[in-house]
Amino acid sequence: MSNVFTIPVVLGIIYSGLRLATPYLYAAIGEAFAQNSGVYNLGVDGIMLMGAFSGFYVGMKTGNLWWGLLAAMGVGLLMGLLMAVVSVTLKAEQGISGIGLYMFGLGLSSLLFKKTMSGVESISGFQPVRIPLLGNIPYLGDVLFNHNLLVYGAFLLVPLASFILYKTPFGLMIRAVGQNPQAADTLGINVDRIRYITVSLGGMLAGIAGASLSISLINLFQENMTSGMGFIAIALVYFGSWRPLGILGGALLFSFVNALQLWLQVLGVNFPYDFAVMLPYAMTILALAISVRRAAMPDALGKPFERGEF
Amino acid sequence: GPAATPAPTQAPEKPLRVAIVMPSSITDMAFSQGMYEALVKVQQEMGGPSKMEIAYSENMFKVPDAAAAIRDYASQGYDIVIAHGSQYGTSLAQIAPEFPNTTFAWGTATDTFADQGIKNVFAYNPSAEQGGYVLGTIAALMSKTGVLGVCGPVEAGDAKTYVDGFKYGAEQARPGVKVQVTYTGSFSDVSLMAAAAETHIAAGADMLTGSSQSVVGAIGVAKEKGAKWFGQQWDQTSLAPDIVVASQVYDYTSIIKDMIAKRKAGTLGGVAYTLTLANGGLTIKYNDRVPVPPEIKAKADEVIKGIIDGKINPLP
Amino acid sequence: MPQRSEIKRMLNQVFEAILPILAVPVALIIGALILLLLRANPGVAFTALVQGAVGSTFSVTQTLVKATPLLLVGLGITIAFRGGVINIGGEGQIIVGALSATALALSFSQWPGAILLPLCLLVGTLSGALWGAVPGVLKARLGVNEILSTIMMNAIALQLSNYLLRGPMIDPAEIEAGTRIAQSALLPRQAWLPRLVPQTLLHAGSILALVMAVLVYIFLWRTTIGYRIRAVGLNAQAARYAGIPVPVYQALAITLGGAFAGLAGAVEVMGVQRRMLEGLSGGYGFSGIVAALFGNLHPLGTIPASVLFGGLLVGADKMQRAVQVPSAFVDTLMGLIVLFVVSSRIWAVRRARRRETYE
Amino acid sequence: MSTQVLGLDGRLPTGQMRIEEMRMVGIVKRFPGVLANDHVDFDVRAGEIHALLGENGAGKTTLMRQLYGLYRPDAGKILINGVEQHFNSPQDAIRAGIGMIHQHFMLVPSLTVVENVALGLKSSRGILLDLDRVEKRVRELSEQYGLKVDPKAYVWQLAVGEQQRVEILKALYRGAALLILDEPTAVLTPQEVEDLFRTLRQMARDGHALIFISHKLHEVLAISDRVTVLRDGRVVGTRPTHETNKSELAQMMVGRPVILQYERPPAQLGEVRLAIENLVVGGDRGHDAVRNVSLEVHAGEIVGLAGVSGNGQRELAEALAGLRPVKSGRILLCGKDITHEPPGARIALGQSYIPEERLRDGTIKQFSVADNLILEDHHKPPFSRKIFLDFNAIREISERLVREYNVKTPSVDTPVKNLSGGNIQKLILARELSRRPKVLIASQPTRGVDIGATEYIHQRLLEQRQAGTAILLISEDLDEIRALSDRIAVIYEGEIVGIVDGPSATAEQLGLMMAGVREGGQHHLEKIRL
Numbered sequence A: 001m002s003n004v005f006t007i008p009v010v011l012g013i014i015y016s017g018l019r020l021a022t023p024y025l026y027a028a029i030g031e032a033f034a035q036n037s038g039v040y041n042l043g044v045d046g047i048m049l050m051g052a053f054s055g056f057y058v059g060m061k062t063g064n065l066w067w068g069l070l071a072a073m074g075v076g077l078l079m080g081l082l083m084a085v086v087s088v089t090l091k092a093e094q095g096i097s098g099i100g101l102y103m104f105g106l107g108l109s110s111l112l113f114k115k116t117m118s119g120v121e122s123i124s125g126f127q128p129v130r131i132p133l134l135g136n137i138p139y140l141g142d143v144l145f146n147h148n149l150l151v152y153g154a155f156l157l158v159p160l161a162s163f164i165l166y167k168t169p170f171g172l173m174i175r176a177v178g179q180n181p182q183a184a185d186t187l188g189i190n191v192d193r194i195r196y197i198t199v200s201l202g203g204m205l206a207g208i209a210g211a212s213l214s215i216s217l218i219n220l221f222q223e224n225m226t227s228g229m230g231f232i233a234i235a236l237v238y239f240g241s242w243r244p245l246g247i248l249g250g251a252l253l254f255s256f257v258n259a260l261q262l263w264l265q266v267l268g269v270n271f272p273y274d275f276a277v278m279l280p281y282a283m284t285i286l287a288l289a290i291s292v293r294r295a296a297m298p299d300a301l302g303k304p305f306e307r308g309e310f
Numbered sequence B: 001g002p003a004a005t006p007a008p009t010q011a012p013e014k015p016l017r018v019a020i021v022m023p024s025s026i027t028d029m030a031f032s033q034g035m036y037e038a039l040v041k042v043q044q045e046m047g048g049p050s051k052m053e054i055a056y057s058e059n060m061f062k063v064p065d066a067a068a069a070i071r072d073y074a075s076q077g078y079d080i081v082i083a084h085g086s087q088y089g090t091s092l093a094q095i096a097p098e099f100p101n102t103t104f105a106w107g108t109a110t111d112t113f114a115d116q117g118i119k120n121v122f123a124y125n126p127s128a129e130q131g132g133y134v135l136g137t138i139a140a141l142m143s144k145t146g147v148l149g150v151c152g153p154v155e156a157g158d159a160k161t162y163v164d165g166f167k168y169g170a171e172q173a174r175p176g177v178k179v180q181v182t183y184t185g186s187f188s189d190v191s192l193m194a195a196a197a198e199t200h201i202a203a204g205a206d207m208l209t210g211s212s213q214s215v216v217g218a219i220g221v222a223k224e225k226g227a228k229w230f231g232q233q234w235d236q237t238s239l240a241p242d243i244v245v246a247s248q249v250y251d252y253t254s255i256i257k258d259m260i261a262k263r264k265a266g267t268l269g270g271v272a273y274t275l276t277l278a279n280g281g282l283t284i285k286y287n288d289r290v291p292v293p294p295e296i297k298a299k300a301d302e303v304i305k306g307i308i309d310g311k312i313n314p315l316p
Numbered sequence C: 001m002p003q004r005s006e007i008k009r010m011l012n013q014v015f016e017a018i019l020p021i022l023a024v025p026v027a028l029i030i031g032a033l034i035l036l037l038l039r040a041n042p043g044v045a046f047t048a049l050v051q052g053a054v055g056s057t058f059s060v061t062q063t064l065v066k067a068t069p070l071l072l073v074g075l076g077i078t079i080a081f082r083g084g085v086i087n088i089g090g091e092g093q094i095i096v097g098a099l100s101a102t103a104l105a106l107s108f109s110q111w112p113g114a115i116l117l118p119l120c121l122l123v124g125t126l127s128g129a130l131w132g133a134v135p136g137v138l139k140a141r142l143g144v145n146e147i148l149s150t151i152m153m154n155a156i157a158l159q160l161s162n163y164l165l166r167g168p169m170i171d172p173a174e175i176e177a178g179t180r181i182a183q184s185a186l187l188p189r190q191a192w193l194p195r196l197v198p199q200t201l202l203h204a205g206s207i208l209a210l211v212m213a214v215l216v217y218i219f220l221w222r223t224t225i226g227y228r229i230r231a232v233g234l235n236a237q238a239a240r241y242a243g244i245p246v247p248v249y250q251a252l253a254i255t256l257g258g259a260f261a262g263l264a265g266a267v268e269v270m271g272v273q274r275r276m277l278e279g280l281s282g283g284y285g286f287s288g289i290v291a292a293l294f295g296n297l298h299p300l301g302t303i304p305a306s307v308l309f310g311g312l313l314v315g316a317d318k319m320q321r322a323v324q325v326p327s328a329f330v331d332t333l334m335g336l337i338v339l340f341v342v343s344s345r346i347w348a349v350r351r352a353r354r355r356e357t358y359e
Numbered sequence D: 001m002s003t004q005v006l007g008l009d010g011r012l013p014t015g016q017m018r019i020e021e022m023r024m025v026g027i028v029k030r031f032p033g034v035l036a037n038d039h040v041d042f043d044v045r046a047g048e049i050h051a052l053l054g055e056n057g058a059g060k061t062t063l064m065r066q067l068y069g070l071y072r073p074d075a076g077k078i079l080i081n082g083v084e085q086h087f088n089s090p091q092d093a094i095r096a097g098i099g100m101i102h103q104h105f106m107l108v109p110s111l112t113v114v115e116n117v118a119l120g121l122k123s124s125r126g127i128l129l130d131l132d133r134v135e136k137r138v139r140e141l142s143e144q145y146g147l148k149v150d151p152k153a154y155v156w157q158l159a160v161g162e163q164q165r166v167e168i169l170k171a172l173y174r175g176a177a178l179l180i181l182d183e184p185t186a187v188l189t190p191q192e193v194e195d196l197f198r199t200l201r202q203m204a205r206d207g208h209a210l211i212f213i214s215h216k217l218h219e220v221l222a223i224s225d226r227v228t229v230l231r232d233g234r235v236v237g238t239r240p241t242h243e244t245n246k247s248e249l250a251q252m253m254v255g256r257p258v259i260l261q262y263e264r265p266p267a268q269l270g271e272v273r274l275a276i277e278n279l280v281v282g283g284d285r286g287h288d289a290v291r292n293v294s295l296e297v298h299a300g301e302i303v304g305l306a307g308v309s310g311n312g313q314r315e316l317a318e319a320l321a322g323l324r325p326v327k328s329g330r331i332l333l334c335g336k337d338i339t340h341e342p343p344g345a346r347i348a349l350g351q352s353y354i355p356e357e358r359l360r361d362g363t364i365k366q367f368s369v370a371d372n373l374i375l376e377d378h379h380k381p382p383f384s385r386k387i388f389l390d391f392n393a394i395r396e397i398s399e400r401l402v403r404e405y406n407v408k409t410p411s412v413d414t415p416v417k418n419l420s421g422g423n424i425q426k427l428i429l430a431r432e433l434s435r436r437p438k439v440l441i442a443s444q445p446t447r448g449v450d451i452g453a454t455e456y457i458h459q460r461l462l463e464q465r466q467a468g469t470a471i472l473l474i475s476e477d478l479d480e481i482r483a484l485s486d487r488i489a490v491i492y493e494g495e496i497v498g499i500v501d502g503p504s505a506t507a508e509q510l511g512l513m514m515a516g517v518r519e520g521g522q523h524h525l526e527k528i529r530l
Ligand SMILES: Nc1ncnc2c1ncn2[C@@H]1O[C@H](COP(=O)(O)OP(=O)(O)OP(=O)(O)O)[C@@H](O)[C@H]1O
Pocket: A308, A309, D031, D032, D034, D035, D036, D054, D055, D056, D057, D058, D059, D060, D061, D062, D063, D103, D418, D419, D420, D421, D422, D450
């Protein structure tokens, strides 16, 4: 199999990899905001499903994808808000409330789908936009600069999130609240409010992640169409040590390996495909195991904040 | 068999009660929807809910839940209880003897448990390789690039037999054709299925097919990239009317009607149905909007005939 | 006097324990509203729910059948969480436990049950433990986050199972019949866990799970190893200072967690399905987490929690049939119940605190 | 309320309005089971340093947290310049000109100094951080008040003294006119204390109002203008500092006379129990924190390790406990080479360790008193048989220890988190000493502990010495070191600069060594000692 890495294959891997990475990026970066402020939300997958449904449904009914996207954002935001109420105000155990939210989102999205639509339908999603000049670069122009807006958006989100987290007072507050909420509190920062904002923002981005499937990449809605992507997105946050750039690395690794394994199958490389399918998962563990890094986990992750608990 | 003709003069007859337990959803555009819609169709033919009542339990992928549902329907007096999932077999073998007056149907399977002395179970099984062979033939002949892509979920069940038939048919129709097969390892991973289709297309495939509810992802990609699609299990034309060439459709109506008739005649089970092209359980549905060149269509008809006659064995 | 205050204290504790359960009706009310929107009759629906869970001998056994894997997985989750590690790998651990028990039973189908049956349970447990040990050791030695690795291990186990069930372990009858369903052959009879009530699925695994719950309680609170696991979970730093090798005990906690999930898998195969097939883990790896947390991460609390949760799941299925609402309604309702119950904890905590203040 | 206007226009050098007078009247604060503040009256004026004294749990921190808006009083009021205040959050208090240096530092270790200061403030550049501008101002302030710190360093890289300066800078930056310092000296070295005092005095001169909490009487006498003593949540009395003395204050705090001098029989030296040979240990910042240290501790002696904080004591202690890898050199415990053994092995050989961070490292706060008492020996008889814990034995022994070591707790089943700091320290002491250790390493055993408990702990350590234990006492409190040690080793920049005889060592001599024989060390120390 010496001819595996030919130019078309590499280009194909890049193209598919970028598309596969798109929903993960939105969801994982959203989750990174929440986690950096100390809240982990295991309900991402449920929010993605709700986002996927509402984006699709509204997009289809209005005939305007932007309304669909807006609806997905709004629904994601509301679900994030729900998570915030439960985990921040009511101080519920975050792991369990996240799982509750996941089940709720999984169920409700299917329920709404069943009640509003007669079956799976497809729409025409966001169309590829070729970026002037860059899009004309031979070979690379096609695979890098001829995607639809939501794909570009996912990658632009990475520097934007980095900027917010590391260059703005708001980002500083987020990180402080996640590392030492008591300290932030004594400086008059409203810990709960920051967490509300990040968890809702995380929900909104998870909503977009879902919409990226239903109105930009696959252009239809089907029950449980994320099939656990939200959980992988959470794993990517850990993989990326809570930094947008790290998450980008993780999402690309995961997606490129996934694209690669499909290519291996297409090219007829002779080994059981099950092991090919395992590759991205195994690689992700392996990559973490061999890269020695300082634990960057926010100290207060998962701990509800209560004033006076010193 | 013909549908039971209702006796017009008699007092209001109690409707026939049919229940079905399915592992996925009634809108999966594949395995479960096929059976559910067949029931609905039979219901309409029989004259609506007043003549035939349908109850269903979907997404019963946990076998104990399904077993409970099957038992529950039987004890509620449903006449026919369909266990639409091969994984339900073991449970069904235990439940069926307890309800000797209920008709059970189990598929996809070939065993009616007759050897265990059970008399009230029908079995049904699609010979998916037959339609696979036909569609493989058409795809191979229509392909400009000579490369076909198959998007499989997990290499098992009718997904496997379909793929094997498709591949074999293609290779027989056009020696030298390249059939690329991928599996995503999941019945539900739409996104990976889409990537699989992308990969096939990037590797030169212009004709795609696949199986399971997750192929909707692949169909979306095919539509975007202008590749042609061949459907399996369910007519997938509605999803992408411009690219679906033909679909192998599982048509359970005839076996449902036959089971109803047999029940009326006092036979509650013991027959193992096979859905084939010959008995109309499998049909090839063309999409008028994507015309197949006449010579290829002719070739397909020839192949269908060969399979029906037993001259062509759709599996190598 | 001391007697009376003692009783009052106990009553208070009981009240606080059941307070979260009072949240269930609130969730049901919202569920009822959704039902109305779906044009289903909530009265009929909820009657069916209760009937489905406890309405007949069969439904009671069904609830218990469901509670069994929830309890076993929940016990494993309890140990892991008590040791400060988050095990999301239940699904994968169940699968490998079930796979290996099946493989063993099929390979040595001529062995007598007295040997084969316990051995299958043991091997299932051990392979689950192994599947848990991988993230455990990765965390202990290399600091790989266990949330990440257990999620990944789930996917790997799933593919492993896919591979084995369509290839090496597939039921020869499936190949013969050409149906090629990905499932193993039926286990030999002597590897079946006996049924407790004829004509039901209730099997001896339920008793095993109860025994295990007591053993886990004893283990966590009465043994030195359990003490160490709890110490590590509550304050790893202090445990380290006290000479407890923290990574070892973290790895042990997640390994034991895997062991119980593996056992759940073996029990599910040997007691319910009697063959390995796809989807056997059925989400118990996740719902077991919920059961464990409902049970306050206490082995004995997990018993009623898993029965409650199992009953809700079984009853909800019945409800689906009774009013013919999509199965998705069940997920929605479960999600609501989890959210409400977990949110209601705060009132119990606040109450306890107020009491302390004014007593 | 008369507010006398001092200074030019009632402004501080930072430009902030002065707080001429702050009064707390009749403050009541309840916690579950505790009346933490019982009608407390307290006031402070501009230009004044008012000290607040009291045993552990007397209610000092609680009172101040109300002033800082962290808790709301159950009753009573807070007046600033005669105007009643209603603080709902620290934000309100900060706006009113109040700053607080908390007993446990409130810094985010993963952020830099400047980021910590800028945290929560409006940026002059809108949505962009204006760290350059903050840094400039931080430099100005640190110049003005003599608070030396590298604005670009990460907080985790800083020594405690520096961290505290960051805390003060944070408060000043926010324009604190009234600064509360809750046990600011507990973790400081004499040098750092002296620097801090210089800063505080200057702030007072400039018109700040200061509240100073400490357990160290000599510090209170040195720095404050007035002293208020709390006991069990009530005010015992307020005195002008120059009218009171150590023993009066001690008596007010504890309710009984306190011995401040210990009887110490001559040491009965036994064999070498702990031998440290040419030890090199790495620090967190990649440098060698302990450099070529050699030291022996005999049975029946207390060796004090004195030094300014951040000179390798912590790393040395952790290496001895087996918590930090050794780069080179050896550690012998009772003759056995344990250099690379894990903590468990050392504990098994008879080493006990009292960690510096008692809440974090010494106890499991959710565990009960009894469970904490068996933390190290739970796997051995009498606490367990085979792998099973023996609850009767555990209860019996715990109850005895609680009695013997005077740990104030409702029962042995009470979670440790409900105990006060001093009692937690006694509990750790009970655990470590009751094991009859061959070697005891005690790291800052009385830090933050009130004088009653300190006295108690000292007595116990001396008893242990009599019983033949080899004790290494690591402390930054020179009083403590001198009162207890038979020999004193002084550590400076990771090296032992000298070992002197304990009883005859003078503060001056030690001070010079601790300063690495720097110019002026003697002078500084004298000033603090009074
Ligand atoms: N958040 C809280 N919840 C419950 N009880 C508390 C809380 N904070 C303080 N207490 C109790 O209030 C009392 C006063 O505590 P406080 O912290 O004010 O004491 P302190 O004088 O600062 O002691 P120390 O000298 O140890 O710092 C103690 O009995 C303590 O147990």
